[in-house]
Amino acid sequence: MFDAKDRTTPLLDVVFESGRGVAQYHTSVLFQALNAEENYLRIDVDDLDEADVSMDLSTDANLKNLEKIGQNLLNSEVKRMNLDTFKYEPIEGSKRTYKDELIRFAQDLSEELKKRKANMMVHQTD
Numbered sequence: 001m002f003d004a005k006d007r008t009t010p011l012l013d014v015v016f017e018s019g020r021g022v023a024q025y026h027t028s029v030l031f032q033a034l035n036a037e038e039n040y041l042r043i044d045v046d047d048l049d050e051a052d053v054s055m056d057l058s059t060d061a062n063l064k065n066l067e068k069i070g071q072n073l074l075n076s077e078v079k080r081m082n083l084d085t086f087k088y089e090p091i092e093g094s095k096r097t098y099k100d101e102l103i104r105f106a107q108d109l110s111e112e113l114k115k116r117k118a119n120m121m122v123h124q125t126d
Contacts, residue, residue, distance in 0.1 A: 021086075024042065024044070024081060025081065025083070025086065027040065027042070028040070028042070028080070028081040028083060029083060032083065037080065041078070041098075041101050041102070041105060042080075042081070042088075043073065043098055044088065045069065045073055046088060048069070052065065052066065052069065073098060074097065074098050074099045074102075075097055075098075075099060076097060076098060077090045077091070077094070077095060077096065077097060078090070078091055078094065078096050078097065078098055078100075078101050079091070
């Protein structure tokens with residue numbers, strides 16, 4: 001369970017990563033089957049170095065590196081899981097970035113909140 005020499009936990013890594021992969025796959029299948037892909041935004045980086053994903057490496061250099069990774073990700077093209085290859089690929093014909101999608105998603109949520117509040121006001125006056 002714990003490799004003292006390399007200070008790693010390979011068994012736990014397998015368990016947690018496999019659960020994450022299965023959840024990503026099933027969620028992608030569900031949203032694609034419902035033709036609701038526009039309502040699902042998965043922001044993930046699958047090619048990080050081991051130091052980048054370490055939960056206990058909180059040096060200034062690593063934190064700055066994580067911030068840089070986040071900024072680069074924000075400005076990169078949105079990717080969606082290809083259910084045949086299990087790989088994340090850019091959406092064909094789209095040049096939208098994660099930043100664009102987060103803004104759109106926030107606007108959609110804001111509009112939904114306004115509708116619900118208006119609906120609550122109508123029902124309260126009945």
